[in-house]
Amino acid sequence: MGIINDLKQEKNFAVVIADHNGLITYVNAHFETIFKWTLAEIQGKPINIIIPPPLHDAHNLGFSRFLSTETPTLLNKPLNLNALKKTGEEFKSIHTIFAEKLEGEWVFGAKIIPLDEAIHNASQ
Amino acid sequence: MRRFIMQVNELIDQLRNTLSKMELALGTIDEAIVWTNQDGVIEWCNKTFDNLVAHAHIEILGSNIFDLLLLKKEGQTISWKNQLVQGVDDAVNNIYEYENNNQKLFLKFKTRPLVLHNRTTIITVFRNVTKEQLYLQDILKKDKLLKEQTELLAKEKTFLDNIIGSMSNMLFVVNNDGTIKSVNKAAALMLGYKQEELIGKSLKVILAEPNSILHEIISSKSIANREMVCKTKKGQIKQTLLSGSVMYDSDGNVSAIVTIAQDITERKELENRLLYLSTHDSLTNLPNRAYFEEALKAALHRSARTKKNLALFYMDLDHFKIINDTLGHSTGDAFLVKVASCIQNSLRKDDIAVRLGGDEFALIINGLNTPQDAALIAEKLLRNLRNSCSFHEQHLNVTASLGIAFHDHAKEISPSDLRKNADIAMYKAKAAGRNNYQFYREQGENIL
Numbered sequence: 070m071g072i073i074n075d076l077k078q079e080k081n082f083a084v085v086i087a088d089h090n091g092l093i094t095y096v097n098a099h100f101e102t103i104f105k106w107t108l109a110e111i112q113g114k115p116i117n118i119i120i121p122p123p124l125h126d127a128h129n130l131g132f133s134r135f136l137s138t139e140t141p142t143l144l145n146k147p148l149n150l151n152a153l154k155k156t157g158e159e160f161k162s163i164h165t166i167f168a169e170k171l172e173g174e175w176v177f178g179a180k181i182i183p184l185d186e187a188i189h190n191a192s193q
Numbered sequence: 194m195r196r197f198i199m200q201v202n203e204l205i206d207q208l209r210n211t212l213s214k215m216e217l218a219l220g221t222i223d224e225a226i227v228w229t230n231q232d233g234v235i236e237w238c239n240k241t242f243d244n245l246v247a248h249a250h251i252e253i254l255g256s257n258i259f260d261l262l263l264l265k266k267e268g269q270t271i272s273w274k275n276q277l278v279q280g281v282d283d284a285v286n287n288i289y290e291y292e293n294n295n296q297k298l299f300l301k302f303k304t305r306p307l308v309l310h311n312r313t314t315i316i317t318v319f320r321n322v323t324k325e326q327l328y329l330q331d332i333l334k335k336d337k338l339l340k341e342q343t344e345l346l347a348k349e350k351t352f353l354d355n356i357i358g359s360m361s362n363m364l365f366v367v368n369n370d371g372t373i374k375s376v377n378k379a380a381a382l383m384l385g386y387k388q389e390e391l392i393g394k395s396l397k398v399i400l401a402e403p404n405s406i407l408h409e410i411i412s413s414k415s416i417a418n419r420e421m422v423c424k425t426k427k428g429q430i431k432q433t434l435l436s437g438s439v440m441y442d443s444d445g446n447v448s449a450i451v452t453i454a455q456d457i458t459e460r461k462e463l464e465n466r467l468l469y470l471s472t473h474d475s476l477t478n479l480p481n482r483a484y485f486e487e488a489l490k491a492a493l494h495r496s497a498r499t500k501k502n503l504a505l506f507y508m509d510l511d512h513f514k515i516i517n518d519t520l521g522h523s524t525g526d527a528f529l530v531k532v533a534s535c536i537q538n539s540l541r542k543d544d545i546a547v548r549l550g551g552d553e554f555a556l557i558i559n560g561l562n563t564p565q566d567a568a569l570i571a572e573k574l575l576r577n578l579r580n581s582c583s584f585h586e587q588h589l590n591v592t593a594s595l596g597i598a599f600h601d602h603a604k605e606i607s608p609s610d611l612r613k614n615a616d617i618a619m620y621k622a623k624a625a626g627r628n629n630y631q632f633y634r635e636q637g638e639n640i641l
Contacts, residue, residue, distance in 0.1 A: 090205070122312070123234045127254045130216050130237060133209035148251055 072167045076178040083181040087116045089174045091132055103183060105155040116177075121151045121159050135168070136175065144168055152181060163187050225319040228307075231278055233258040236314065245319065247293050258317075264289040264300070277315055280304050288322060299326035363423075363433070363454040366440075369411070369447055371396040371403045383456055385426035399423050410437040410450055423454060432461040474548040476526055477533035485547040485555055489608045492545070492557045496602045499560070504567035506556035507596040507615040508536075508574075511627040513552035532578065532591065539574040555615070564599045564632060571595050571630040579628075592628035594619055599632060 076084045083100035087093050093111050101107055104119060111118065117125050135141060144166050152162045161184040168177050182190075219226055220240030227238040235256050243250050246261050253261065264273050266289060273289070281287070281304045291298045304317045357364055363380035367373050373391050381388040384399060396403035401422060410416050415438035423431040437452040472484035480488065489505065496503045510532065517525035529552065536546045536554060545557040556574075561567055578591045596619025598611050606614075618633035625631060 090202070121255070123230055123236045124255055126228070126237045126314075130212055133212040134216060136206070137210045137213035143251060150251075151255055 071169045071171070073169045073171065073176050073178050076167065076180065079180065084178065085116070085119065085181065086176065086178045088176060089136065091116045091177075093118070094176075100181070103154070103181070104152075110155075119153050121153045124150070141168065149184070152183075160184070223321065225321070226316065227258060227319070228314050228316045229258050229277070231313050231315065233274065233277065235261070242319070245291075245293070245298075245321065262291065264291055266290065276302075277304055277317060280306060280315075288326060297323075299323045360453075363456070365396065365399070365452045365454070367396050367403075367407070367450050367452070369407070369450070371407055374449060380454075383425070383431065384423065385429075406435070406437070407450055410452070411439055411447060414439050420457070421454065423456075430458075431456055432458045477530055477548050479533050479537070479546050479548040479554075481547065482549050485545075485549065485557075486608065488545050488547070488557060489611065492559055493600070493606070493608060493611070495559065496600060500602050501559065502561040502563070502602050503600050504558040504561055504564070504570075505598045505600070505611050505615040506554075506558060506567075506571065506574075506630075507549075507598075507612075507619040508554040508556065508593050509619055509623065510552035511592040511594060511623075535577055535591075536574065539577045540570070544570075555612075561599075564597075567597050567599055568630070568632075571597060575628065575630065594622035594627045595630035596620065596622055597630055597632045 073086060076086060077095060077097070079097060080099065083103045084095075084097040085093060085100055086095040093114050093116055096104070096106065096108050096111055104111075106119075117128060120128050131143065135144075146165065148164045148166070150162065150164050151159045152164070153159055163182045163184060164179050166177060166179045168175055170176070216239070222239070222241060225239065225242035225245045227235055227242045229235050235253055235258050238250070238253055240250070243253060246253065248256075248261070258277070259272075259274060263270055265271060266287075268290070271289070276287075281302060287301065289300050289302070291300050299322045300319050301322050302317055302319045304315050307314045307316055357377045360377055360379055363383055364375075364377040365373055365380060366375040373394050373396060376388055376391045378388065380386075381391060384391075391398070396407070400406065401424070406416075406419070406421065415436070417436045419435045419437075421433050421435040423433050425431060433454040434457050435452055435454045437450055439447055440449040440451060442448040472480055474481045492503055495501075513525070513528075516528055520528075529548075532552075533546070533548065533554075536556070540546055540556065540558075541560075543559045545559075547555045547557075549555050558567055558570055575593060575595060578593055596615045596617065598614035598618055600606055600611060614633040618631045621631040621633075622629050
């Protein structure tokens with residue numbers, strides 16, 4: 070099975086999956102804990118909902134560029150980015166974004182580890 | 194519904210394609226474009242901006258532009274938040290310094306606020322003007338250097354002009370063809386011209402034959418202390434000591450000839466005066482014994498060369514001692530002056546009369562054919578002395594004893610032998626009762 074399916078099995082880190090339109094299709098329980106969104110609430114919402122507004126344009130352009138060119142620039146490598154909780158609180162986190170074509174359409178998945186959690190894990 | 198969704202998806206795809214092209218295009222231009230919120234948080238930038246700040250694109254996104262781009266003015270870091278928020282117009286020509294990787298860049302920027310859905314985005318465009326600024330700085334530096342050099346040259350020119358102006362010697366700068374390019378004050382003053390009158394004139398107006406001297410200077414590159422004659426505007430002659438040298442251009446061609454002439458007229462006059470005094474008797478103004486020696490040698494040479502005979506007269510005034518003793522030495526001197534004048538009046542132009550000392554005179558008579566010619570001159574001289582010498586309105590019976598040494602040009606004789614012969618002949622005349630002339634004769638020789 071592919072990476073998207075593997076991400077769906079992940080229990081230790083927050084996972085979010087979006088379709089080729091950038092609409093959220095799945096989040097795991099860890100995500101719900103960190104971001105304070107339930108799957109029911111967030112499903113079908115654009116992925117921008119967890120991205121701080123200053124990064125929306127960059128996300129939109131990057132997302133469009135990938136879909137137009139299918140040339141990845143940021144995929145499969147950890148990125149230090151701010152993320153946005155339902156409460157409006159921003160926090161630093163490490164994002165690793167993956168993409169996989171399923172039934173002819175791109176599906177995107179991201180593993181998100183809050184920076185303090187990553188530091189804590191590393192110190193264990 | 195499904196068809197509608199497909200149409201929307203198609204539109205979205207087209208928009209995404211357009212956005213991708215726009216982003217790519219914006220990444221290729223020279224201007225660095227960045228957009229931020231009002232706090233300076235970077236929301237997007239093009240590739241040129243990534244290169245400008247030398248950071249990965251993902252690191253730039255979300256960073257604060259004021260932390261990322263430390264702008265300076267004249268070496269001092271400045272706060273440019275106000276400019277960003279309030280907007281900077283194209284007309285504002287501020288140039289900022291920015292250092293990155295030890296490289297100093299010069300930037301200009303302009304900003305435009307964009308308000309969408311009550312949210313302000315500030316779009317800032319940076320232009321790297323380092324090349325232009327460095328070029329401008331280089332030009333300004335060169336301009337400053339040029340000004341400094343011009344000032345220095347002007348000072349040096351003034352200094353040189355002052356030196357040339359204060360020179361007491363004449364200075365002429367001329368072309369190859371002798372056209373005067375420049376003269377100093379001294380030259381104009383000494384020659385009676387205004388400086389501008391001489392510019393453009395030929396050196397001929399000053400020097401008699403300038404071409405030969407110019408040719409000599411050019412061929413030998415320089416000459417020194419050549420005595421030359423200069424002519425003033427009024428036609429007066431100035432004796433000068435002329436030195437000259439050649440100036441070359443960068444290609445090695447003769448660009449000008451510089452001549453310096455020292456006015457030595459007074460010196461020459463003094464030299465001539467000293468020469469005259471050393472060779473003439475101060476009482477009678479007749480040439481003296483020193484002159485006579487040289488004149489006799491020259492006359493003998495001339496005789497041999499022209500194949501004309503000559504005669505040397507030695508003349509001693511008869512009883513001159515009595516005049517001195519009875520009338521006093523000053524009267525005696527005045528008498529000698531009168532006699533000298535009488536002698537000169539009796540001689541031809543080419544003849545030379547010399548006072549040997551006291552009342553003794555020598556006369557070199559040139560261009561004779563026969564001894565009879567000498568005899569005629571001797572007779573005339575004695576006659577004139579007898580008849581023409583009046584003194585203090587009293588007629589004094591002046592007589593003299595004259596010894597003649599006739600020299601045949603075909604024979605060789607030394608000056609001293611000729612003098613000796615004339616002396617012998619003179620004593621012969623005294624012995625014969627004075628007031629007569631006698632020829633020197635070799636034993637058995639018949640002169641007349």
